[in-house]
Amino acid sequence: MSDQAPRYYVPHTSYWPIVGAVSLFVAAFGAATFIHESTDFIAAESQYGEWVFYIGLIMIACMMFGWFKNVVSESVRGMMSGLMDVSYRQSMAWFIVSEVFFFGAFFGALFYARLWSVPWLAGAGNNLWTHTILHPNFADTWPLFLTPDGTQTQTMGPWGLPFINTLILVTSSVTVTFSHWALKKRDRIVAGAWLALTVGLGIVFLILQVAEYIHAFDDLGLTLGSGIYGSTFFMLTGFHGAHVTMGTIMLAVMLFRIFSGHFTPENHFAFEATSWYWHFVDVVWLFLFTFVYWF
Amino acid sequence: MVAHAEHIPHRSGLAAFLSRWLLTTNHKEIGSLYLWFAFSMFFVGGALAMGIRLELFMPGIQLIEPAFYNQLVTMHGLIMVFGAVMPAFVGLANWQIPLMIGAPDMALPRLNNFSFWILPFAFGMLLSSFFMEGGAPNFGWTFYAPLSTTYGPDSTDFFIFGVHLMGISSVLGAINIMVTIFNLRTPGMKLMEMPLFVWTWLITAFLLITAIPVLAGAVTMVLTDRHFGTSFFSADGGGDPVMFQHIFWFFGHPEVYIMILPGFGIASQIIPTFARKKLFGYNSMVYATASIAILSYVVWGHHMFTTGMPLAGELFFMFCTMLIAVPTGVKVFNWVATMWRGSMTFETPMLFAIAFVILFTIGGFSGLMLAMVPADFQYHDTYFVVAHFHYVLYPGAIFGTMAAVYYWLPKWSGHMVDEWWGKLHFWTAIVFVNLTFFPMHFSGLAGMPRRIVDYSHQFQDFNLVSSFGAMGLGLTQVLFLFIVIKTIRGGEPATDKVWESAEGLEWTVPSPAPLHTFETPPPWPINETETHEGAA
Numbered sequence: 001m002s003d004q005a006p007r008y009y010v011p012h013t014s015y016w017p018i019v020g021a022v023s024l025f026v027a028a029f030g031a032a033t034f035i036h037e038s039t040d041f042i043a044a045e046s047q048y049g050e051w052v053f054y055i056g057l058i059m060i061a062c063m064m065f066g067w068f069k070n071v072v073s074e075s076v077r078g079m080m081s082g083l084m085d086v087s088y089r090q091s092m093a094w095f096i097v098s099e100v101f102f103f104g105a106f107f108g109a110l111f112y113a114r115l116w117s118v119p120w121l122a123g124a125g126n127n128l129w130t131h132t133i134l135h136p137n138f139a140d141t142w143p144l145f146l147t148p149d150g151t152q153t154q155t156m157g158p159w160g161l162p163f164i165n166t167l168i169l170v171t172s173s174v175t176v177t178f179s180h181w182a183l184k185k186r187d188r189i190v191a192g193a194w195l196a197l198t199v200g201l202g203i204v205f206l207i208l209q210v211a212e213y214i215h216a217f218d219d220l221g222l223t224l225g226s227g228i229y230g231s232t233f234f235m236l237t238g239f240h241g242a243h244v245t246m247g248t249i250m251l252a253v254m255l256f257r258i259f260s261g262h263f264t265p266e267n268h269f270a271f272e273a274t275s276w277y278w279h280f281v282d283v284v285w286l287f288l289f290t291f292v293y294w295f
Numbered sequence: 296m297v298a299h300a301e302h303i304p305h306r307s308g309l310a311a312f313l314s315r316w317l318l319t320t321n322h323k324e325i326g327s328l329y330l331w332f333a334f335s336m337f338f339v340g341g342a343l344a345m346g347i348r349l350e351l352f353m354p355g356i357q358l359i360e361p362a363f364y365n366q367l368v369t370m371h372g373l374i375m376v377f378g379a380v381m382p383a384f385v386g387l388a389n390w391q392i393p394l395m396i397g398a399p400d401m402a403l404p405r406l407n408n409f410s411f412w413i414l415p416f417a418f419g420m421l422l423s424s425f426f427m428e429g430g431a432p433n434f435g436w437t438f439y440a441p442l443s444t445t446y447g448p449d450s451t452d453f454f455i456f457g458v459h460l461m462g463i464s465s466v467l468g469a470i471n472i473m474v475t476i477f478n479l480r481t482p483g484m485k486l487m488e489m490p491l492f493v494w495t496w497l498i499t500a501f502l503l504i505t506a507i508p509v510l511a512g513a514v515t516m517v518l519t520d521r522h523f524g525t526s527f528f529s530a531d532g533g534g535d536p537v538m539f540q541h542i543f544w545f546f547g548h549p550e551v552y553i554m555i556l557p558g559f560g561i562a563s564q565i566i567p568t569f570a571r572k573k574l575f576g577y578n579s580m581v582y583a584t585a586s587i588a589i590l591s592y593v594v595w596g597h598h599m600f601t602t603g604m605p606l607a608g609e610l611f612f613m614f615c616t617m618l619i620a621v622p623t624g625v626k627v628f629n630w631v632a633t634m635w636r637g638s639m640t641f642e643t644p645m646l647f648a649i650a651f652v653i654l655f656t657i658g659g660f661s662g663l664m665l666a667m668v669p670a671d672f673q674y675h676d677t678y679f680v681v682a683h684f685h686y687v688l689y690p691g692a693i694f695g696t697m698a699a700v701y702y703w704l705p706k707w708s709g710h711m712v713d714e715w716w717g718k719l720h721f722w723t724a725i726v727f728v729n730l731t732f733f734p735m736h737f738s739g740l741a742g743m744p745r746r747i748v749d750y751s752h753q754f755q756d757f758n759l760v761s762s763f764g765a766m767g768l769g770l771t772q773v774l775f776l777f778i779v780i781k782t783i784r785g786g787e788p789a790t791d792k793v794w795e796s797a798e799g800l801e802w803t804v805p806s807p808a809p810l811h812t813f814e815t816p817p818p819w820p821i822n823e824t825e826t827h828e829g830a831a
């Protein structure tokens with residue numbers, strides 16, 4: 001605890017939370033309306049939802065920029081005590097725990113389908129009559145390339161793009177750590193270089209992921225509508241991709257902050273939080289690679 | 296020493312009012328916002344319940360179309376769970392946890408404001424669905440697939456995004472509470488010295504952080520099944536509607552404990568004060584609460600015994616569920632043992648706390664009956680289930696909240712509650728709550744199905760009593776509103792300690808508690824020269 005910093009800094013009032021609440025509402029309302037207008041069977045009268053949704057997203061981005069800017073300037077002014085630092089650390093850790101459970105729901109769906117619903121539909125357990133009467137030709141395979149209602153798809157093998165992506169993400173977890181070590185040695189140039197490499201790897205990962213999706217759609221006929229295999233495949237890789245996108249943006253902000261000289265070897269929690277998040281998406285990917293692509 | 300940012304320019308009138316409540320980072324103000332929000336949602340949800348009970352007053356269809364009845368049932372559940380009970384407990388946590396652990400505020404004050412202000416928008420969106428084409432969600436608060444996927448009304452999407460917003464609010468709020476408890480205790484206060492309310496909230500926050508994201512995943516899958524062609528909950532594509540129930544209840548069972556654990560904490564604060572004895576078995580209370588929380592993750596299947604599950608699964612969930620009776624029994628035993636040979640007085644908070652213990656135990660016992668697979672085959676989806684969960688939620692969660700309000704309102708407002716009015720509220724509430732929900736045990740055991748607008752004539756008498764009780768119970772809560780406002784506006788000034796034998800840091804600050812407390816951490820243990828409580 002430094003001498004200047006208060007024991008615990010309690011900001012007096014802030015505009016950002018209410019701006020954030022309004023932004024979230026605009027985005028959520030826009031998203032719901034957008035989905036309605038674009039998927040309704042009856043042609044919608046108006047088409048404003050899409051734009052409301054984008055405006056909401058922009059508002060959220062502005063809110064996050066303003067709020068974080070506020071916090072950064074407090075940190076630079078030395079308002080943060082050691083106690084505050086612990087609060088931030090614990091909060092980030094619990095946030096990642098909540099993310100683990102969010103992915104857990106989708107992994108739960110994947111395991112449920114693989115262990116139970118698909119075998120049951122093929123007559124496993126005491127489901128012989130369900131099988132015989134409803135879907136007599138349905139066979140239990142995983143990846144499921146032929147659904148009970150006859151939708152066909154080809155499956156995504158693990159050893160092409162997915163394996164390259166695995167190598168990319170694992171490498172990026174290493175490079176972000178090198179950047180952290182350099183930062184601790186006050187070596188801003190080296191830290192920035194390693195971090196720039198990390199951001200680059202994140203972007204390459206995302207580009208390859210898009211290429212993989214195009215391959216899935218165009219060549220394999222694998223879409224969200226290809227039964228439970230396509231559903232779990234796109235839901236898990238899609239949410240993971242969204243997290244990688246978020247993580248890449250966070251890393252890019254950290255890169256900017258390194259060059260702005262915000263970080264000292266003692267005080268660079270934002271960097272550490274970002275790297276925790278990055279390691280988290282990396283570990284999620286390893287699970288994805290193992291259970292979605294490989295086995 | 297706590298530093299505050301430079302004061303914002305002086306404002307007056309509406310601008311001052313808005314900037315105070317919209318921009319506040321103060322845990323007491325945000326706590327009040329949560330409590331008032333919960334209170335207003337309690338009346339909205341209550342009004343929907345009145346609609347349900349009016350329709351069920353007589354067999355046949357009198358007032359409400361069946362389609363609208365389904366919307367009432369759904370929205371009553373959603374609003375009471377997410378809008379009334381949970382925000383009320385978060386409000387109590389906001390007010391009390393920093394006071395009880397000697398913290399200057401919540402750990403992340405701005406995030407605290409954010410967590411709160413998401414809620415009015417989320418519920419605005421949810422309630423607006425009543426006015427949409429096709430009406431509000433009508434599939435029950437559990438939104439089972441395919442009712443919410445294939446057959447859900449258009450407003451389901453607004454419900455889904457509303458749930459996402461509530462989820463963000465809950466998770467951020469829970470993270471804040473968790474970090475406050477772990478990080479901002481006054482130096483020297485060990486975890487095993489924290490007041491029980493703080494302990495139960497710590498465990499509740501853990502449940503929130505881990506359960507709510509699963510709900511977010513579930514609604515997301517409902518959304519993609521509805522609009523993006525996925526088949527998570529459709530057997531045609533290799534998924535399974537039963538999978539929805541598994542995922543939902545994996546969230547849902549921890550969720551029901553989220554709605555009761557803080558109530559356990561409240562009872563554990565109030566009973567020692569008015570029994571003038573230390574809480575019996577503090578350690579076992581903590582361990583019991585933790586055991587209940589851990590077990591809550593492995594009992595979700597008991598909501599689905601009749602859905603269909605391998606026999607091994609039914610047995611596993613049955614035994615795990617029954618196991619919960621052990622730590623719960625420990626808690627009830629401890630509360631009773633705390634009162635044993637205490638010099639008890641029966642002020643309003645104590646009355647509510649005792650009613651909590653007794654009536655919650657009734658709800659616990661009916662839960663034990665429902666845990667038995669063969670018996671549940673008979674009880675499932677009858678009014679017996681409705682009686683069970685209303686006994687744990689109304690005299691449990693809601694009486695717990697009311698006990699807490701009566702207990703701490705003098706500290707918040709600086710005025711004692713008028714005991715005459717408080718006791719009137721208590722005795723009317725206790726009569727009407729039993730009148731409303733006790734007959735449901737009988738109608739349920741006799742086979743009356745739940746969530747259905749009409750019923751067979753043989754259930755008429757029970758329903759008449761229930762509906763009569765419900766109207767009275769609704770009116771009783773208007774009395775509660777009156778009492779709260781009356782106490783805030785005036786009354787006998789409260790002393791700092793408020794209650795003769797109250798213990799804890801919150802009683803060392805003045806009444807009403809000033810906006811900022813414990814800017815320097817208070818000494819711990821509290822150095823009271825005239826220690827006398829709890830001595831045998």
